[in-house]
Amino acid sequence: xxxxxxxxxxxxxxxNTQQQNxxxxxxxxxxxxxxxxxxxxxxxxxxxLNDESKIYKLTxxxxxxxxxxxxxxxxxxxxxxxxxEIKRIETKISDEEKAMEATxxxxxxxxxxxxx
Amino acid sequence: xxxxxxKVDLGSLSPQQLVEFRKSIDQEINHFTQSLQALQTAQSKxxxxxxxxxxxxxxxxxxxxxxxxxxxxxxxxxIKKNEYLVDIGTGYFVEKSAKDAKQxxxxxxxxxxxxxxxxxxxxxxxxEILNTVNLVLRKKMIEIxxxxxxxxxxxx
Numbered sequence: 172x173x174x175x176x177x178x179x180x181x182x183x184x185x186x187n188t189q190q191q192n193x194x195x196x197x198x199x200x201x202x203x204x205x206x207x208x209x210x211x212x213x214x215x216x217x218x219x220l221n222d223e224s225k226i227y228k229l230t231x232x233x234x235x236x237x238x239x240x241x242x243x244x245x246x247x248x249x250x251x252x253x254x255x256e257i258k259r260i261e262t263k264i265s266d267e268e269k270a271m272e273a274t275x276x277x278x279x280x281x282x283x284x285x286x287x
Numbered sequence: 288x289x290x291x292x293x294k295v296d297l298g299s300l301s302p303q304q305l306v307e308f309r310k311s312i313d314q315e316i317n318h319f320t321q322s323l324q325a326l327q328t329a330q331s332k333x334x335x336x337x338x339x340x341x342x343x344x345x346x347x348x349x350x351x352x353x354x355x356x357x358x359x360x361x362x363x364x365x366i367k368k369n370e371y372l373v374d375i376g377t378g379y380f381v382e383k384s385a386k387d388a389k390q391x392x393x394x395x396x397x398x399x400x401x402x403x404x405x406x407x408x409x410x411x412x413x414x415e416i417l418n419t420v421n422l423v424l425r426k427k428m429i430e431i432x433x434x435x436x437x438x439x440x441x442x443x
Contacts, residue, residue, distance in 0.1 A: 206377075216375040226382075227380040228378055234372075246379075249377075
């Protein structure tokens with residue numbers, strides 16, 4: 172066993188990186204949520220449209236006409252994709268939280284070791 | 288992070304924990320206040336769209352000024368009235384009549400209204416929690432002070 176102080180430093184460094192990771196994941200999660208909500212609004216809008224509606228997709232600086240079915244399918248697919256992403260990032264978040272919990276326990280143990 | 292769902296007696300927390308807790312609530316309140324402001328700006332933008340459509344509907348002439356930048360305009364004429372290109376989000380635009388266009392915006396405004404209401408409720412709740420925490424914290428401080436002066440803590 173190396174010096175507990177050194178170990179303590181290592182662990183607290185690890186804890187910091189874990190915290191940073193977690194914050195990053197959380198901001199990704201909230202971005203996904205925003206996209207998810209936006210796409211849901213678009214989809215409800217598509218529900219009110221039909222084949223006759225003229226739909227354009229903004230691609231770079233130009234508007235490209237699109238078929239109703241195709242556009243709707245695109246949005247549906249995108250929502251599915253975002254939902255998958257949200258699931259993925261949520262497992263990451265809970266994993267990271269567990270890891271943080273473990274590191275915190277280690278830190279507390281080390282601290283009581285040092286204090287003795 | 289968020290408020291714990293399991294019940295914790297505030298009185299059982301140490302002053303340090305209470306201060307930490309108060310800090311996180313403060314952050315949450317800040318965050319929610321910002322979100323609420325963002326919602327309100329978004330809403331006023333949408334309302335601008337509705338009034339623009341209304342104004343165009345009311346005006347008899349076809350003349351209008353086309354903004355190239357916020358300070359540079361070109362005189363123009365509307366060729367097709369009652370045909371609006373509405374941004375419905377995520378880069379999709381749909382051609383709509385004035386009535387339908389307004390419907391889209393009204394729907395969005397209504398949604399934002401609902402969200403804003405939810406946010407306000409949360410803010411009220413959070414403020415209540417903050418007040419309680421402050422109260423408990425003050426009580427604790429008084430207890431500690433009286434303990435330090437060698438007196439038995441006052442039972443409140």
